[in-house]
Amino acid sequence: MSMQPLPVDNSPLPVGGAGLRELLFRPAGDTALDIFLGDRMDRALSDAVLAMAMRIQAAQMPGVVEAVPAFASLTVHYDPLVVSYEVLATRVRSLGHMPAASTPPRRWRVPVCYEGTGAPDLDHVAASVGLSRAEVITRHEAQSYHVYMLGFLPGFPYMGDLPTELRLPRRGSPRVAVPAGSVAIANAMTAVYPLNSPGGWHIIGVTPVQLFDPSRRSPSLFAPGDVVCFEAVTAFELGRLEYYAERGQWSLQPEPMDRSRIP
Numbered sequence: 001m002s003m004q005p006l007p008v009d010n011s012p013l014p015v016g017g018a019g020l021r022e023l024l025f026r027p028a029g030d031t032a033l034d035i036f037l038g039d040r041m042d043r044a045l046s047d048a049v050l051a052m053a054m055r056i057q058a059a060q061m062p063g064v065v066e067a068v069p070a071f072a073s074l075t076v077h078y079d080p081l082v083v084s085y086e087v088l089a090t091r092v093r094s095l096g097h098m099p100a101a102s103t104p105p106r107r108w109r110v111p112v113c114y115e116g117t118g119a120p121d122l123d124h125v126a127a128s129v130g131l132s133r134a135e136v137i138t139r140h141e142a143q144s145y146h147v148y149m150l151g152f153l154p155g156f157p158y159m160g161d162l163p164t165e166l167r168l169p170r171r172g173s174p175r176v177a178v179p180a181g182s183v184a185i186a187n188a189m190t191a192v193y194p195l196n197s198p199g200g201w202h203i204i205g206v207t208p209v210q211l212f213d214p215s216r217r218s219p220s221l222f223a224p225g226d227v228v229c230f231e232a233v234t235a236f237e238l239g240r241l242e243y244y245a246e247r248g249q250w251s252l253q254p255e256p257m258d259r260s261r262i263p
Contacts, residue, residue: 023052025089030080033088038072041160041188046148049074050225055095063088069224070149071158106254107227110192110207112141112183113238118206121171125185125202128168137232139163140204145190147226155194155212155220159228162188174200181206183230190230194220205230208241209252227257 024036035052038045052074053067063083068075078088114122114137126136145159152158162185170186175198178184182193184201193199194211207230211221222228233241244250 023093025093027085028075030085031077033076033078033085033092035074035076035092036072037074041071041148043146043161045072046146046224052095053224056092059091059095061088061091070151105225105227105257106223107144107229107257108222108252108254109229109231110183110209110252111233111237111241112205112207112230113233113235114140114205115235118182118235118238119204121184121202122204125166125168125204129165131165136166136204139166140185140190141230141232143229145228145230147222147224147228149224150220150222153193153195153197153212154214155222157191157211157222157226157228159190160188162190168202170200171202174198178203179206180210181208183207206238208238208245210245221252226254 026034026036028034037048037052046069049069049072053069056064056067056074056076061083063079063081065077065079068077076088076092078085083091113119114133122133122136126133129136131139140163143161143163146161148158148160150157166185167188168186178193178197178199178201180193180195182199182203183205184191184193184199184203186201191201192207192209192211209221212219213221241250
């Protein structure tokens with residue numbers, strides 16, 4: 001006799017807030033559960049996704065391996081030998097009515113050199129948006145960026161929101177090789193390439209910060225919910241920081257933040 005899957009209560013579960021919709025559950029293969037909270041990119045929706053991830057982590061449910069946030073959804077990886085999709089969906093659904101756990105956010109101040117060969121697209125970006133190089137730099141480093149999610153590459157942070165006047169579509173022809181540490185922009189996002197890889201974003205600077213290191217306890221430096229600020233440095237200062245970083249004498253450290261003061 002064939003086994004039929006147990007029904008999962010997938011009726012609307014309000015999550016509240018502008019731009020948010022009810023929680024929707026879908027299986028993602030036989031070892032993951034997708035939870036959809038909306039269909040757009042905005043801070044309120046991201047905050048709701050991160051709050052749900054923290055609830056799941058705090059609940060320490062048997063069988064749950066990891067909760068991975070995205071722009072408008074959350075993927076929960078689980079061990080099907082410990083818990084079934086139906087049971088896990090029911091348990092996760094019950095968490096929607098609970099207060100979110102609170103983790104103090106972190107602010108990272110990332111040094112960026114917007115000069116020379118490390119900024120091959122800066123002139124093109126400036127010409128395309130009708131600003132000078134200096135104005136592009138000033139606007140890019142004046143913003144505090146929210147880390148929405150990690151993806152594409154290990155530790156690659158999708159950060160927003162880029163000032164409206166700097167927004168451009170991706171390059172028409174992606175590069176075959178983008179150096180690790182490249183600071184780039186595309187559409188409403190800015191990012192730092194953590195590894196050497198192909199890429200189609202506009203490169204406007206370079207940082208000595210190593211975003212991904214598998215030998216660290218937490219290999220990815222940034223995490224969803226972090227706040228990132230960029231601070232311009234000269235080519236000389238970039239070289240100095242690279243020198244000390246390579247010798248283990250300098251690494252970027254976060255600053256704790258008061259959640260009520262996040263822009």
